[in-house]
Amino acid sequence: MPEPVQLTTFGVTEIEAQQALDRVKVRDVEYADLYFESRTSESVSMEEGIVKRAAKSVSQGVGVRATAGEKTGFAYSDELTKRDLEVAADTARYIANSPKGHSSVPVPTQRRPTRDLYPIERAKAEVATAERVALLNEIDAEARRYDPRIKNVMASFNTEYKVVVVATSEGTLVGDIQPLSRLQITCIAEDQGNRQVGSFGGGGRVAFAYYREESRHLSYAREAAREAILNLSAVDAPAGVMPVVLAGGWPGILLHEAIGHGLEADFNRKKTSAFSSLIGKRVASDVCTIVDDGTLPFRRGSLNMDDEGTPTGCTTLIEKGILRGYITDKLNARLMGIPLTGNGRRENYQSVVLPRMTNTFMLAGESDPHDIIRSVKKGLYAVSFGGGQVDITNGKFVFSASEAYLIEDGQITKPVKGATLIGNGPEILTKVSMVGHDLKLDNGIGTCGKDGQSVPVGVGLPTIKVDEITVGGTQR
Amino acid sequence: MLGKMTTSNSANGYTQLAADVLAHAKACGATEADIVVADGETFSVQVRVGTVDRLTKAREKRLGLRVFIGKRSATTSTSDFSRASLDRLVADTCTLAGAVVEDDVSGLPDAGHMAAEQPDLDLYDDTVLDTDTQIDWAKRGEAAAFATDSRVTNSEGAEFDSSSGRVVLANSHGFVGSYKSSNFSLSVSPIATESATGGMQRDAWYEVQRKFARLASAESIGQEAARRAIRRLGARKVATKRVPVVFDQETAGSLLANLCSAVSGYGLYKRASFLLDQLGRMIASDVMTIYDDGRMVGGFGSRPFDGEGLATRKNIIVERGVLKSYLLDTYSGKKLGLPSTGNASRSVGESPSVGPTNFYLVPGVKSQQEIIGSIQEGLFVTELIGFGINMVTGDYSRGACGFWIENGELAYPVEEITIAGNLKQMLKDIDVVGSDLVFRGRIASPTVKIAEMMVAGN
Numbered sequence: 040m041p042e043p044v045q046l047t048t049f050g051v052t053e054i055e056a057q058q059a060l061d062r063v064k065v066r067d068v069e070y071a072d073l074y075f076e077s078r079t080s081e082s083v084s085m086e087e088g089i090v091k092r093a094a095k096s097v098s099q100g101v102g103v104r105a106t107a108g109e110k111t112g113f114a115y116s117d118e119l120t121k122r123d124l125e126v127a128a129d130t131a132r133y134i135a136n137s138p139k140g141h142s143s144v145p146v147p148t149q150r151r152p153t154r155d156l157y158p159i160e161r162a163k164a165e166v167a168t169a170e171r172v173a174l175l176n177e178i179d180a181e182a183r184r185y186d187p188r189i190k191n192v193m194a195s196f197n198t199e200y201k202v203v204v205v206a207t208s209e210g211t212l213v214g215d216i217q218p219l220s221r222l223q224i225t226c227i228a229e230d231q232g233n234r235q236v237g238s239f240g241g242g243g244r245v246a247f248a249y250y251r252e253e254s255r256h257l258s259y260a261r262e263a264a265r266e267a268i269l270n271l272s273a274v275d276a277p278a279g280v281m282p283v284v285l286a287g288g289w290p291g292i293l294l295h296e297a298i299g300h301g302l303e304a305d306f307n308r309k310k311t312s313a314f315s316s317l318i319g320k321r322v323a324s325d326v327c328t329i330v331d332d333g334t335l336p337f338r339r340g341s342l343n344m345d346d347e348g349t350p351t352g353c354t355t356l357i358e359k360g361i362l363r364g365y366i367t368d369k370l371n372a373r374l375m376g377i378p379l380t381g382n383g384r385r386e387n388y389q390s391v392v393l394p395r396m397t398n399t400f401m402l403a404g405e406s407d408p409h410d411i412i413r414s415v416k417k418g419l420y421a422v423s424f425g426g427g428q429v430d431i432t433n434g435k436f437v438f439s440a441s442e443a444y445l446i447e448d449g450q451i452t453k454p455v456k457g458a459t460l461i462g463n464g465p466e467i468l469t470k471v472s473m474v475g476h477d478l479k480l481d482n483g484i485g486t487c488g489k490d491g492q493s494v495p496v497g498v499g500l501p502t503i504k505v506d507e508i509t510v511g512g513t514q515r
Numbered sequence: 516m517l518g519k520m521t522t523s524n525s526a527n528g529y530t531q532l533a534a535d536v537l538a539h540a541k542a543c544g545a546t547e548a549d550i551v552v553a554d555g556e557t558f559s560v561q562v563r564v565g566t567v568d569r570l571t572k573a574r575e576k577r578l579g580l581r582v583f584i585g586k587r588s589a590t591t592s593t594s595d596f597s598r599a600s601l602d603r604l605v606a607d608t609c610t611l612a613g614a615v616v617e618d619d620v621s622g623l624p625d626a627g628h629m630a631a632e633q634p635d636l637d638l639y640d641d642t643v644l645d646t647d648t649q650i651d652w653a654k655r656g657e658a659a660a661f662a663t664d665s666r667v668t669n670s671e672g673a674e675f676d677s678s679s680g681r682v683v684l685a686n687s688h689g690f691v692g693s694y695k696s697s698n699f700s701l702s703v704s705p706i707a708t709e710s711a712t713g714g715m716q717r718d719a720w721y722e723v724q725r726k727f728a729r730l731a732s733a734e735s736i737g738q739e740a741a742r743r744a745i746r747r748l749g750a751r752k753v754a755t756k757r758v759p760v761v762f763d764q765e766t767a768g769s770l771l772a773n774l775c776s777a778v779s780g781y782g783l784y785k786r787a788s789f790l791l792d793q794l795g796r797m798i799a800s801d802v803m804t805i806y807d808d809g810r811m812v813g814g815f816g817s818r819p820f821d822g823e824g825l826a827t828r829k830n831i832i833v834e835r836g837v838l839k840s841y842l843l844d845t846y847s848g849k850k851l852g853l854p855s856t857g858n859a860s861r862s863v864g865e866s867p868s869v870g871p872t873n874f875y876l877v878p879g880v881k882s883q884q885e886i887i888g889s890i891q892e893g894l895f896v897t898e899l900i901g902f903g904i905n906m907v908t909g910d911y912s913r914g915a916c917g918f919w920i921e922n923g924e925l926a927y928p929v930e931e932i933t934i935a936g937n938l939k940q941m942l943k944d945i946d947v948v949g950s951d952l953v954f955r956g957r958i959a960s961p962t963v964k965i966a967e968m969m970v971a972g973n
Contacts, residue, residue, distance in 0.1 A: 083615070086785060087785075089616040089617075089618060090615050090616050091588075091615060091616065091618045091621070092588070092589070092590070092615065092866060093589040093590075093611040093612070093614060093615045094589065094590040094591065094592075094611075094864065094865060094866070095589075095590075095591045095592075095607055095608075095611060096591060096592040096593070096864040097591075097592070097593045097594070097595065097600075097604070098577075098592075098593070098594045099594060099595060100594065108566075109563070109566065109568060110566065110567050110568060110569070110570075111568065111569040111570070112569075112570050113569065113570065113571040113572075114571065114572050114573055115571075115573045115575075116573065116574070117574075117575055117576060117594040117595070130570075130572045133570060133646065134567055134570050167614075168610075168611060168614035168615075169614055172614060172615065172616070190786060191785055191786055191787070193785065193787075225787075227785070227786055227787055227907060229786070234786065234791075234907055234908065235907065235908060236787065236905065236907040236908070276912070276935075278755050278933075278935065278969050278971035279755040279971055279972075279973075280755075280972075280973055309563065309669070309671070310669060311669055311670075311671055311706055311715070311717065313715070389573065389575070391569060391571065425902050425903070426901065426902035427901065427902070428900045428901045428902070428914070429900075430717065430900065431717075432671075432706055432715050432716065432717035433714070433715060433716055433717070433747075433750075433930065435900075435914065435916070435930055435931050436914075437900050437901035437903070437913070437914035437933070438901065439901055439902055439903035439912065456905075456908075456910050457903065457905055457910055457912065458903065458912045458933075458935065459901050459903035459912040459913055459914055459933050459935075461901075461914045461931055461932065461933050461971075462931070463931060509752075509931065509932070509933065509971055509972060509973075510933075510971065511903065511912040511913070511914070511932075511933025511934070511935050511971045512912065512935055512969070512971065513912075513935045513936060513937075513969045514969075515755070
């Protein structure tokens, strides 16, 4: 069990929190909460063979929220005095029709999350800057050793240590400590005027020691260097509709863009999603089962509780091709009368809660990955991706390959330059004809943006075959 | 409802605070240092289908400190301005700086180069709007979208935002600079439905101004948003082929943003740009002339001094296709053997990087309609999605939607297609620049036409 985080960490008493909630929760406010957050972020980065930059940032504040019907009133403050809480409470309740009729909220009872998915002592998450510098130096040396054509290595190591307490008008008071770190490496390869880039990284809610276990940091360095060197010989990507095999792991970004966002409850309550009213309908082939699971230990997208204090869970989104459920926060679960899934997330105390993904992945199937490649006469094998984006309303999504190969007569042949793949969310998974038995989760690098807010997420995928998707290359 | 700043947080108060922190940093061993203090107020209201969906209001402040101990440096930031917190911040920053490696070119700009005068660029409007007025703007914008056409059936909402803030920058050379700025904006995002198929399309229109009085009417913004959503109904894919491509002002602005990052100092000295070693060479077609003007009165990217306290100015970046200047701050300039161009951009918690001020393509003479009218078959792009741009190689592949052009006219809307090429070639293939330059952000472009690109669809 995690140690309970006390409100006193923020210099606020339980009585003051209760008084602020009392002040917000006028008669027609159905729910109110206070979100106290303190965050320490640190980063070191290197380029040109030297660790040049180190930065540290500290922020602390409270977000005060009230909901009434579909309305949300929200205010935040980086000062935590009684007076600041009162001002924020008065703003948040502005959305109520009548600022009258106090209803006393229950005295909050402190509880702790029911599990501890990232039991890391602060000392083990925060190591001396010198140790981080040494880590980056070894990465630089390893990448250059991989191939003399590697001309520059840019590496950064970022950590975040976040302490949160959520006090709600339902009488709960619950806190969590959320460590997070990420190592990111980019290599530039240069050969006779041809310059290419390769990237790799990983992380999670892990201790610093994770990066040195089995020399993980060096394997990341070699991966980034390998991708840059490989791209030196890449040919132009093809253009048009063709079968695409996606490798396991990070290519799961397909699920995040193609269906994940479309299944966030807010868009469906507002009926602005291409998936609105498709519950119980077929949206994928019967080899596809997809879940959103916030309970995987140490993973980047995992949380003991969401930012409304609800324990995270594992939600089945698509079961054997049939759309089963949406992911929800309190507001949308209440308005839609559907289960609360523990997906209410916010970037920080300055942001409102939205339904967001945690770790989204497809369960393993039965096909042998080699058979999947062999089944393609002419197509693309995509191994790694940059970012993706979706238009929730018409369902069109894109994601961009950074490492891909041609498949010719069942064999992986030449590497091709990056290309954007584009498809239609409610349609694309109906074209998945084979699912491998090799489910892989990504390495812990994903950040999802929605409504201007960034939150850490994970994705995962076994090797799959999509019978047809449009590939945005330059060659006929 | 928006209150005035209290006097304890005034520019003078922050100037004193900055001086204290700089003195403390010096006492802790810093040989040079600079400090940024930013504060502001924000208000935002989102209205959806006629009722308030979300109302947000806040004040915030942050302080960022950068210290140099010889040639080593570190950067920190905090929102806690208490004495104890700031003392800890200074100590932490000096410790961090001691832990990194010496970097020969690091340091503040030369003392003699700091901005000598700080002109008022008219960036601030003290109009105070009450909450109900702002809600009303959002409601009227959305209502106008619904009223425009019965096919507007739903909405992602309309949002009115107002914000104002102040930045104070000071350094150990004795430079102290300060300015205030404000923004007012309305955006409307309607959803149109095609009754036959139930297919939905979303689009949006927005306007942002530094002065409230300059904002177009809520009704006109809502109507334009509706027009844009409706015209997308019935969009289809097209066959894969090479055709001329016209980019509207918004999407042409994104091409210009790609060019802007390719000529920014950090990408160049790291050899991570597709425009290395091109100063003085043709990098674009001769119809392209680009300026970056940090002193444009009322501009979205205007500021009297840059993120290091150097004077901003008007630079010619590309002249008739020839690359005349990079965008540089002191550090990236030294790496490339060039002086700063006054383009240091500073977010509070980070060391300076390079950013555009008001970066724009000089307009030509043809209207958008004339450009489209000159094309037998082609694509008119109105939206781009995804991140398929490789800044090292210039390889470009993005999702697009817009309209298919047949015989000089917009024939039907298209979607689920990509456009691909290489930015090095695309910049040289821009053969027409439109006359319709409008500033809606820091980077602005008229309509442009690229002679030919690969469009992938069916």
